[in-house]
Amino acid sequence: MAKVLEGPGMEIFNKWGIRTPRHVVISTSEQIESLVQSNQWMRECKMVVKAHEALGSRMKLGLVKIDLDIDQAVLAAKEILGREVQGLVISQVIIAEMLSHDEEYYLAVTSNREGAEILMAKFGGIEVEDNWEKIARTFVEVGEKPTDSQLEKCAKDAGFTGELIEKMKKFASRLYECYDNEDGNYMEINPLIINPNDGKLCALDAVIILDGDAKFRHPDWNFSFASEFGRSYTEAEEQIMEIDSRVKGSVKLIEIPGGKVALLPAGGGASVFYSDAVIAMGGTIANYSEYSGDPPAWAVEALTDKVCSLPGITDIIVGGAIANFTDVKATFTGIISGFRKAKEQGKLDNVKIWVRRGGPNEAVGLESMRKLVDEGFDIHVYDRYTPLTDIAKFALKGEDN
């Protein structure tokens, strides 16, 4: 799944007739001056300036400034841009028209196996989390559209009355159109407000998660996807994602600062069992990684390099089930050259390596790992006869079976 930042998110909303506050995204405060020429509203309205990054709790971090005139907005942008937060340098801010409002509403579309649910609430903001059960829901089967009567019922169930019912119906059906046509996975507007200038509903925020797998049919998705876990991607993660996007098979990396046991397992399924096993033994993991689908050796070598470079690790777990078609010998060639380079750079001093694997060419692959002992590696190699996750146990105990 692929998260979209607020700026491009609002563009997607606008494309489907969903109103948002007028806004601009900038990366230097100087840009404001030229934008003011073409954006009359920036001289007339009060504004909000927010860090335009994949960060949670921006308000708490002081990355949202409100009620600003143009001069104050320039100052706020200068203050926020370039700040380092959670290891990330803020490179963009979004400047939006500030719209005063009395009431906040909530509207979302969320995917499920059979289709989607439209969620409506006559409250918004932080109230939503606490009143989850009061949200009105209506189901739309995949390939269908919500009917007028079901939207009306949902709006009424949510407590909307009078002309707001009609407005919510129209807005919800536009959001569904947007979700359905843009291969949405999740779309949320919180808060949804009445724009005091024209009396129409307006999305003050855009939480959009798209289906990254559908990118091939959306040539206009000209933005890059943002990280989904409340922090931005690290340099190493971005490099591995870039490799992942252009090779056969896959290589994945997520860094977890402070962990002691590094993971270099094969397979989207087995890798999670290895993570579980380390944690069940009371260990901490320094990363999540995985390679699968018979990726080229150089891609596995690049991943190995990143894993070996994780700070403060004591063990590396090169685990894996019995592969169907990933060539053990070939992928191990990549891991071994990665290990050799890391060792030369002193990255593997006092690091123990634990290997367990099966699959095509397993005998040759495991033997070449075993031979690393002769080069001074602290490496322990097991074959299919040792249960999958036992090496996690050995690593945490610091001893062989």
Next chain:
Amino acid sequence: MSIVANENTRVVIMGGPAAVSAAKRMAEFSYLCGQEFQVTAFVFPPDAGKTAEVPFGSQFLAIPIYKTLEEVTTAHPETNTCLVYIAPNRAYKGCMEALDNDKIKFVSMITEGVPERDAKLLIKHSKKVGKLLNGPSSIGVVSAGKSRLGVIGGEYHNLKLSKLYRPGSFGVLTKSGGLSNEIMWLVSQFADGVTTTVGIGGDTYPCTDFVTYLEEFEKDPDTKSVIIVGEMGGDLEEKAAEWYAEKPRRIKLIAVVSGFCQESLPKGMKFGHAGAKEGKQGEGSARAKSDLLKKAGVIVPSTFGDLGETIKKTYEDLKATGQAAVVKDISPSDLPDLPLKIEEAVTAGDVQVQPLFKSTISDDRGDEPLYCGYPASELIQKGYDVPHVIGLLWNKKLLSNSEAEIVKRILMLAADHGPCVSGAFATIMAACAGIGMSQSVAAGLIMIGPRFGGAVTGAATHFRYGLQNYPNDVPGFLSYMKKNVGPVPGIGHRVKSLKNPDKRVEELKRSVKELGLRTPTLDYALSVEAVTTTKKDNLILNVDGCIACVLVDLGFPAESLNGFFVLARTIGMIGHWCDQKREDGKLIRMYNYLVNFAVSRRKEVPERQK
């Protein structure tokens, strides 16, 4: 018995090279089980009408490729299963086609990265038509001893180790492809093996869920127990728990769920397969799933590591109650081995193969070509030149600098002789007829023979003969030639004479003297010339003869000598071809006035005899 796939399964695979690779793995399985091959055809429009080669034991099967699925089920009506090995942007259409085909009863899709919306529409359609659609992202299905759909089970060696050649008592359902193999291996070690294993795929919305397959297993009397390997995210495990708790079930259900690590990780961090994603309110977590499964009476080992023991214990219980299948195990020696590929057998020293021919001059089996043992790059680095390569490849000798210099000069002198000579003219005619370079140059080369450029080898042979047999007797040599051969090859020129010497010959003679080379054959030929020119002014040593003598003196074998002319003239012919191409030379037609039509007059054709 088994579910979904069995001995009557006949398969069409949609897709290109990946589909053929899968078919090869499937053929290995059929070979191991002593069955006929189950793939009837491929659907791959770019190659429609051709066949794909699939090894089966020591045979090679030719499996037809069609443009549409409709054509396959018409031509091979026994086809009842479709595997989808096509890219995500076309997989939806392929699956819909398969679901709508009356003959196809089961569809399995390996394609990864299928958009969720497409998967959901496929779920809806498969329910409407009442068929099972497995996947996306599925490694496949294997029914031990009966049928293999896709690459599930891995390489041949693993099929044997995991005893997939005969059915056991356990069913397996996993989201992960690698883990399906792992579980089959566990079941073969700790119990009697599997009936059927289904990789349902790790996407958020697998088209067929655990419950649907559990229903199938429940109906299969040979399956006594089923192992589910689940993941956090979605609700398939919860639904399976619900199903198991609903009423007493015949099968014993074992389940493990991954994703406990999520509890101690930063919020929102997501691992593993696309579908492994926790819900907003913590629903779908590994713990929630495990707890529900346990509550439903499912056997849930505390970690993946304990799964082996759990399987063992379950199998012991099945045996104790007489439920386990009575499996007659096959001794590994009774199972066929895959025939070795010839390269493997040669490497292993198991066979001796009579070579087709031998080669003594070059070897490209390493990282670069060796010319008579010398790496090409090293020759370059150490300053050697084209003539040295000619010396190595034509005569297996590394030339000295003076020798190389002479070879170079010979090539320079013989590279071209204008557009009118037979070779160049033939090349130009071909070029002007629009023929490609290699064919046009070949047309020119065909001209080289006894009358054009082909005198070099002959001259060399005879002058060498003269030097050996009539060393100090030129008149003796000439009368030998007159009696046995005719005119001396290499002597005589149409326009050149003593008074009008051939500049090329002069240059060559000067060169060999200047470089101080020993030239006994050339000297002999010159003594022959001294005699012949007294008879007639133009009976001089011509350029072919001169080249021939010099090269013989350098030690090149006589049979290689025409090669110098062929090589040198190729340079010129390529030039003529490029020239005509560049200048867009028009088609050449012979003028009537250049032909003497010495023909009969026109006359009536007699009637053909009946």
